Amino acid sequence: MKPNTRRISSSDSLYLAVVLLPIILLIALFIYYPAVDTFGQSLTNRNLRIRRPPKPVGLANYVKLIEDDEFREVTGRSFKVVIITLPLEMAVAFGIAMLLNQRFPGRGVVRTLTLLPWMLPGVVNGFLWGWLLNGEYGALNGFLYQLGLIQEYQYWLREPEHLIFWVTVVQTWTRYAFPTIILLAGLQSIPDDLYDAAKVDGAAAIARVRFITIPLLLPSFGIALVVEFIAAFQIFDVIWTLTAGGSVGGSMNPFTKTLMLYNYELVFRDLRVGLGAALSYIILLMSLAVGLIFVMRVYNQGVQEQ
Amino acid sequence: MNLGLRGQERLRLAVIYVLCAVVLIWALAPIYWVAVSSISTRQELYARPYKIWFPSQPTLESYQTIFTQGAKFRSGGFSPTAHLMGTGLRNSVIISVASGGIVTLMATGAGYAFARMEFRGKNIIFLLIMLMIPLPIWVSLIALFFLMSRLGLVDTLVGLILIFVTLLLPLSVWLMTTFVRDIPSEIQDAARVDGADRWRLVYSIVLPLARPGMVAVFLVSMLTTWNNFLIPLIFTRSDDSQPLTIVLTLFIGQYEVAWEDMSAAAVVTMLPPFLMALFFQRYLVRGLTMGAVK
Numbered sequence: 001m002k003p004n005t006r007r008i009s010s011s012d013s014l015y016l017a018v019v020l021l022p023i024i025l026l027i028a029l030f031i032y033y034p035a036v037d038t039f040g041q042s043l044t045n046r047n048l049r050i051r052r053p054p055k056p057v058g059l060a061n062y063v064k065l066i067e068d069d070e071f072r073e074v075t076g077r078s079f080k081v082v083i084i085t086l087p088l089e090m091a092v093a094f095g096i097a098m099l100l101n102q103r104f105p106g107r108g109v110v111r112t113l114t115l116l117p118w119m120l121p122g123v124v125n126g127f128l129w130g131w132l133l134n135g136e137y138g139a140l141n142g143f144l145y146q147l148g149l150i151q152e153y154q155y156w157l158r159e160p161e162h163l164i165f166w167v168t169v170v171q172t173w174t175r176y177a178f179p180t181i182i183l184l185a186g187l188q189s190i191p192d193d194l195y196d197a198a199k200v201d202g203a204a205a206i207a208r209v210r211f212i213t214i215p216l217l218l219p220s221f222g223i224a225l226v227v228e229f230i231a232a233f234q235i236f237d238v239i240w241t242l243t244a245g246g247s248v249g250g251s252m253n254p255f256t257k258t259l260m261l262y263n264y265e266l267v268f269r270d271l272r273v274g275l276g277a278a279l280s281y282i283i284l285l286m287s288l289a290v291g292l293i294f295v296m297r298v299y300n301q302g303v304q305e306q
Numbered sequence: 307m308n309l310g311l312r313g314q315e316r317l318r319l320a321v322i323y324v325l326c327a328v329v330l331i332w333a334l335a336p337i338y339w340v341a342v343s344s345i346s347t348r349q350e351l352y353a354r355p356y357k358i359w360f361p362s363q364p365t366l367e368s369y370q371t372i373f374t375q376g377a378k379f380r381s382g383g384f385s386p387t388a389h390l391m392g393t394g395l396r397n398s399v400i401i402s403v404a405s406g407g408i409v410t411l412m413a414t415g416a417g418y419a420f421a422r423m424e425f426r427g428k429n430i431i432f433l434l435i436m437l438m439i440p441l442p443i444w445v446s447l448i449a450l451f452f453l454m455s456r457l458g459l460v461d462t463l464v465g466l467i468l469i470f471v472t473l474l475l476p477l478s479v480w481l482m483t484t485f486v487r488d489i490p491s492e493i494q495d496a497a498r499v500d501g502a503d504r505w506r507l508v509y510s511i512v513l514p515l516a517r518p519g520m521v522a523v524f525l526v527s528m529l530t531t532w533n534n535f536l537i538p539l540i541f542t543r544s545d546d547s548q549p550l551t552i553v554l555t556l557f558i559g560q561y562e563v564a565w566e567d568m569s570a571a572a573v574v575t576m577l578p579p580f581l582m583a584l585f586f587q588r589y590l591v592r593g594l595t596m597g598a599v600k
């Protein structure tokens with residue numbers, strides 16, 4: 001125990017007040033108070049289109065949503081996005097991490113350029129891919145046509161069944177850098193001796209990956225999956241510019257409407273505040289388990305490992 | 307086939323560089339294409355089949371157009387757009403720099419408190435800040451919108467900055483706490499025995515040593531704010547406060563589709579993050595992975 005830490009001196013408490021009070025105030029006022037208020041509103045039938053004072057309706061909004069076909073459809077779609085994105089993203093990230101784990105001249109430059117897409121605005125990424133996949137003049141068409149792989153230009157973003165697939169591709173492109181970094185750090189912590197020993201024992205390259213690399217990377221995959229689950233589950237920006245139609249207050253493409261877009265639509269376009277508030281709490285419940293794993297890790301590292 | 311040691315090494319490098327090429331095409335092709343589009347003439351860009359891959363006469367006309375005319379995007383629309391790029395750029399710069407600066411100062415002060423001081427409620431305050439990270443933001447956003455309306459802060463830069471600072475706090479406080487903890491405490495203890503109070507200690511000993519951490523927090527906060535779309539989508543209405551991410555979507559949704567001009571707008575929107583990612587990537591990666599990778 002260090003000296004001077006048992007008793008808080010008056011100068012210390014002044015310091016604490018100055019640095020912590022603004023933070024506590026901001027978080028209380030902008031995060032926790034609104035969160036409680038939103039919950040209160042989810043128990044009313046508040047609708048800004050209808051000029052009447054909101055009445056308490058109990059859990060009616062929640063029941064209405066759970067029984068609603070559109071809600072079920074949108075929820076299913078959100079999970080579909082997650083289920084396609086996560087394996088796709090992990091495969092891309094694992095491949096790139098294995099490559100960047102090799103020693104070769106120019107590795108630093110390749111690494112820097114590889115991580116670029118992650119740091120660009122999501123709305124720009126959606127736009128980039130929308131233009132790339134454009135049916136009239138898009139580069140993908142030009143490229144494939146030039147290679148002779150397609151006979152005529154394709155409208156990649158026309159078929160509703162294909163849209164979700166392209167959404168997951170763009171989400172993968174936006175986010176793969178994060179799992180790549182985590183997996184690369186994991187790879188670099190595996191001691192070379194293990195591989196050398198396996199080589200001596202005659203294990204082939206594939207076997208070495210299968211029995212050494214992947215098992216030892218499992219914790220890294222764990223971190224990456226938790227973070228990427230949150231990111232994919234809350235997808236918004238990319239869809240907005242890729243397929244949603246993108247105009248404020250306008251109609252939204254129903255085939256790529258995920259939970260976050262649905263929530264935006266309910267509250268800020270349809271002005272059904274009570275219903276939208278209930279939806280936000282249902283989303284909270286759905287992501288709670290994964291979120292808690294994440295926060296416990298952060299918390300344990302942040303405060304207790306001293 | 308026996309290649310010998312040098313031959314094997316050459317083959318290994320050849321395979322690696324081929325794979326690198328594939329990875330770089332995947333990572334950079336969409337960016338390259340939009341950059342090329344923004345400096346192409348419409349005739350070349352709209353050629354079918356497209357087969358140029360670099361304009362024969364590169365032109366900056368699209369950039370000039372989006373900053374000076376703009377109205378082209380909204381022919382028949384209701385609001386003039388000629389100055390939207392200019393105001394968008396100004397708003398993006400103001401909110402990113404201000405949010406980044408303020409949150410860095412706040413997080414440094416708090417990071418020291420969490421890393422080096424003992425006080426009642428420390429754990430619970432830290433937990434309440436960190437709980438924000440996985441909290442789906444909608445839970446707060448809905449009621450926050452009505453709160454901001456009552457406070458008259460909707461569609462103002464001040465309102466946006468306050469919200470961004472709040473949202474950036476958890477990551478920033480976490481980073482600064484770990485950074486300050488990594489500074490050897492012997493130096494600080496020596497200074498305390500000499501009777502330096504907390505302010506002096508933080509200002510003259512912690513601040514200089516924590517500078518790399520502060521730079522990381524500032525850059526990450528700036529980048530996150532610049533790239534954000536949802537917050538301004540909800541809390542802005544006019545060019546008084548709309549940043550570039552919003553302006554870009556206003557261009558996309560309009561009547562005339564001018565891909566070369568929209569590409570120029572996209573390039574302007576992503577240029578600062580792009581440059582930051584090229585030149586400060588070390589800091590950004592460290593911050594964005596919460597210091598998990600150093």
